[in-house]
Amino acid sequence: MNPSAYPDKIWKLFREPRRHGCFEAEQKPSRGRAATPASHAVLQLELLVAPDGRIDDALFQALGCPYLIATGAWLCAHVTGRRRDAMATLEPRLIAEQLDLPAVKRYCAVMAVEALNQALDDAPTVEAVSAPTAE
Amino acid sequence: MIYLDHAATTPVRREVAEAMAMCMTETGHFANPGSDHAPGRQAAHIVEQARERFAALIGAKAEDIVFTSGATESNNMALLGGAAFYSNKGKRIALAKTEHKSVLDPCRQLASRGWSLDWLETDEQGLITTQALTAAITDETCLASCMLVNNETGVVHNIPALARVCSEAQVLLHVDAAQALGKLPIEARRWDVAMMSFSAHKLGGPKGIGALYLRRKPPVKVQPLVFGGGQERGLRSGTLPVHQIVGLVRAAELAEAEREQMFRHLGRLRRRLLDQLVAGLPQVEVNGAQAAQSPHILNLSFHGVDGEALRADLIDLAVSSGSACTSDHAESSYVLRAMGRSDSLADASLRFSFGPTTTAEQVDQAAQRVIASVRRLRALSPLWREEPAA
Numbered sequence: 001m002n003p004s005a006y007p008d009k010i011w012k013l014f015r016e017p018r019r020h021g022c023f024e025a026e027q028k029p030s031r032g033r034a035a036t037p038a039s040h041a042v043l044q045l046e047l048l049v050a051p052d053g054r055i056d057d058a059l060f061q062a063l064g065c066p067y068l069i070a071t072g073a074w075l076c077a078h079v080t081g082r083r084r085d086a087m088a089t090l091e092p093r094l095i096a097e098q099l100d101l102p103a104v105k106r107y108c109a110v111m112a113v114e115a116l117n118q119a120l121d122d123a124p125t126v127e128a129v130s131a132p133t134a135e
Numbered sequence: 136m137i138y139l140d141h142a143a144t145t146p147v148r149r150e151v152a153e154a155m156a157m158c159m160t161e162t163g164h165f166a167n168p169g170s171d172h173a174p175g176r177q178a179a180h181i182v183e184q185a186r187e188r189f190a191a192l193i194g195a196k197a198e199d200i201v202f203t204s205g206a207t208e209s210n211n212m213a214l215l216g217g218a219a220f221y222s223n224k225g226k227r228i229a230l231a232k233t234e235h236k237s238v239l240d241p242c243r244q245l246a247s248r249g250w251s252l253d254w255l256e257t258d259e260q261g262l263i264t265t266q267a268l269t270a271a272i273t274d275e276t277c278l279a280s281c282m283l284v285n286n287e288t289g290v291v292h293n294i295p296a297l298a299r300v301c302s303e304a305q306v307l308l309h310v311d312a313a314q315a316l317g318k319l320p321i322e323a324r325r326w327d328v329a330m331m332s333f334s335a336h337k338l339g340g341p342k343g344i345g346a347l348y349l350r351r352k353p354p355v356k357v358q359p360l361v362f363g364g365g366q367e368r369g370l371r372s373g374t375l376p377v378h379q380i381v382g383l384v385r386a387a388e389l390a391e392a393e394r395e396q397m398f399r400h401l402g403r404l405r406r407r408l409l410d411q412l413v414a415g416l417p418q419v420e421v422n423g424a425q426a427a428q429s430p431h432i433l434n435l436s437f438h439g440v441d442g443e444a445l446r447a448d449l450i451d452l453a454v455s456s457g458s459a460c461t462s463d464h465a466e467s468s469y470v471l472r473a474m475g476r477s478d479s480l481a482d483a484s485l486r487f488s489f490g491p492t493t494t495a496e497q498v499d500q501a502a503q504r505v506i507a508s509v510r511r512l513r514a515l516s517p518l519w520r521e522e523p524a525a
Contacts, residue, residue, distance in 0.1 A: 003450055003451075004447060004450055005447075006447065014444070014447065014448075015448075017515065020514075020515055033517065038478070038479075039518065040441075040478070040479060040482075041441070042516070042517055042518055043517075044517035061515060061516060061517035062515055062516065062517070063439075063440075063441055063512075063515070063516040063517060063518050063519075064441050064444065065441055065443040065444050065447075066443065066444055066447045066448075068441075069444065069515060
């Protein structure tokens with residue numbers, strides 16, 4: 001029983017969010033960011049995507065309500081270890097269901113998918129990684 | 136839990152609860168003050184004594200006082216009842232958007248019935264100037280309303296000066312003094328206000344009781360909102376709650392006796408909290424007026440954090456804000472926005488309010504918790520390191 005007005009899962013992820021922060025620049029993370037108008041809420045996701053398409057690690061940063069912070073933390077845990085092509089089809093509905101987001105907080109799931117898709121687009125493809133660099 | 140929300144409500148003081156208990160049980164003064172038998176007359180005597188004592192505390196006479204269920208009812212009675220009586224002069228009311236909702240909503244009710252609301256501009260500290268009031272008053276203005284102490288920011292209005300403007304323009308001034316009773320000296324007759332609202336539970340009294348000062352010389356009239364047994368000279372029907380009235384007056388007397396000492400105590404607590412937060416955190420803004428400020432309220436905005444997240448994180452700190460969070464774009468404090476604060480800063484605000492039982496140790500603990508939460512949330516934000524507010 002948590003003492004807050006938030007569901008247990010949200011409260012735990014908000015109070016102890018794992019995988020928050022940024023990677024070192026030399027790790028060359030791919031990055032995606034979603035924001036509401038006027039940047040009242042911002043969710044940033046960084047991914048380390050291996051050449052074989054596996055997402056090795058993920059970190060998030062968020063400015064927003066406890067639901068958004070919890071969504072960022074959940075997203076990082078969910079995508080880590082999974083394949084990028086599988087994650088490219090992740091839908092907001094699944095995130096909202098997994099986190100029991102109330103209707104007025106569904107935008108958190110939409111932002112999560114937007115940030116994820118941006119980060120996946122930002123990640124080099126296998127072909128790009130293996131292509132010879134121009135001398 | 137650290138309780139720093141005394142502007143929302145206060146615990147009933149032990150002396151008050153004891154005085155109230157004497158009027159509730161079979162061995163006490165439980166009778167109906169309207170009954171024409173000995174116990175009833177005794178109860179009526181207690182009520183009239185209480186009325187005189189309360190009037191003395193606010194610089195009024197007993198005949199000026201109508202007991203109500205609280206400041207919300209007093210505000211409704213003053214504005215709806217006053218508007219109904221004086222509408223022949225004109226149907227305009229001057230007020231600021233920083234008023235309490237129990238003032239704004241009755242006025243909006245009047246607007247739906249054909250009245251016009253003339254909004255008073257506040258300065259960036261949230262204060263209404265005499266110039267703003269003068270500019271808003273027209274020949275058709277019959278009422279103006281201005282709170283003595285703002286419930287969110289604690290700014291103190293210069294009611295005597297505003298009352299002079301109203302007197303010269305033959306406008307009735309209503310003052311919501313819910314946050315001021317027991318904190319500041321109040322001189323209702325000398326200030327020449329027409330109506331003034333009070334509440335007991337902001338100063339160690341019970342919830343559900345308040346009063347309306349209704350000037351008798353020269354007389355101010357209102358049409359009643361509640362009809363029935365004709366109590367309170369027909370202005371507010373309903374069996375008088377003797378225990379509640381005794382509670383209101385006992386709490387107000389205790390607060391008045393300690394007022395100057397408490398003013399200094401609350402001022403020290405306010406300064407202590409502000410100093411620690413400003414020393415511990417960059418980018419903190421004070422909402423209010425340093426020069427005209429009730430010491431029991433400190434309202435701060437924190438750059439770079441979300442208001443809902445901040446309030447949620449301070450789980451063991453009972454503080455308040457004017458925000459109502461229901462969506463991605465929280466409806467931030469209308470008072471702070473009316474003062475010119477951005478939505479984000481108005482949302483990321485906390486109102487700390489202190490009372491007689493607040494200690495320096497509680498303030499120190501609160502400061503450490505707020506500093507820790509703001510730092511944690513800023514560290515989570517992708518914008519804080521990139522674009523710290525200028």
